[in-house]
Amino acid sequence: xxxxxxxxxxxxxxxxxxxxxxxxxxxxxxxxxxxxxxxxxxxxxxxxxxxxxxxxxxxxxxxxxxxxxxxxxxxxxxxxxxxxxxxxxxxxxxxxxxxxxxxxxxxxxxxxxxxxxxxxxxxxxxxxxxxxxxxxxxxxxxxxxxxxxxxxxxxxxxxxxxxxxxxxxxxxxxxxxxxxxxxxxxxxxxxxxxxxxxxxxxxxxx
Numbered sequence: 001x002x003x004x005x006x007x008x009x010x011x012x013x014x015x016x017x018x019x020x021x022x023x024x025x026x027x028x029x030x031x032x033x034x035x036x037x038x039x040x041x042x043x044x045x046x047x048x049x050x051x052x053x054x055x056x057x058x059x060x061x062x063x064x065x066x067x068x069x070x071x072x073x074x075x076x077x078x079x080x081x082x083x084x085x086x087x088x089x090x091x092x093x094x095x096x097x098x099x100x101x102x103x104x105x106x107x108x109x110x111x112x113x114x115x116x117x118x119x120x121x122x123x124x125x126x127x128x129x130x131x132x133x134x135x136x137x138x139x140x141x142x143x144x145x146x147x148x149x150x151x152x153x154x155x156x157x158x159x160x161x162x163x164x165x166x167x168x169x170x171x172x173x174x175x176x177x178x179x180x181x182x183x184x185x186x187x188x189x190x191x192x193x194x195x196x197x198x199x200x201x202x203x204x205x206x
Contacts, residue, residue, distance in 0.1 A: 076120035
């Protein structure tokens with residue numbers, strides 16, 4: 001019953017554009033955050049972690065240009081209360097303010113940006129990061145080959161957890177995959193790579 005309740009909560013608490021999208025991140029989030037779908041030739045790796053009950057979610061961006069490699073970390077959350085039938089209009093505004101203050105107190109140094117469905121901010125990294133080394137550790141050439149689907153044949157299921165969305169963009173070339181809980185019930189190499197990617201990013205920016 002607890003697992004079912006958690007699944008129902010996720011469905012009613014997420015904005016329609018988030019809850020109905022099978023990919024992570026949802027297309028509406030990418031659009032509202034005004035993220036480009038191509039580059040001028042630079043290589044960009046984006047890794048989206050989240051989709052579970054815990055908020056906020058995390059976006060890592062690592063970019064390689066002729067000038068070098070740089071990176072950033074973004075904290076974001078969906079404005080679920082705006083679409084949740086449990087909220088009145090007044091309580092939705094109040095909850096939005098609380099969520100915004102939480103982001104700005106615990107994650108942001110600058111003001112949070114707010115759109116129709118999401119709120120986000122740059123999440124500073126309080127340490128020196130060797131982004132060129134980190135990019136190599138992400139195995140970018142392998143990321144281009146990740147399959148869209150991965151085998152799950154252990155007979156088990158996980159109601160909550162974390163999705164890993166990986167985007168690789170260079171010029172007009174783009175490849176994106178989404179794996180839910182890649183460390184669970186998957187012996188495929190693709191799952192090992194996705195799990196490695198999130199571990200490298202978290203360890204490298206902790």
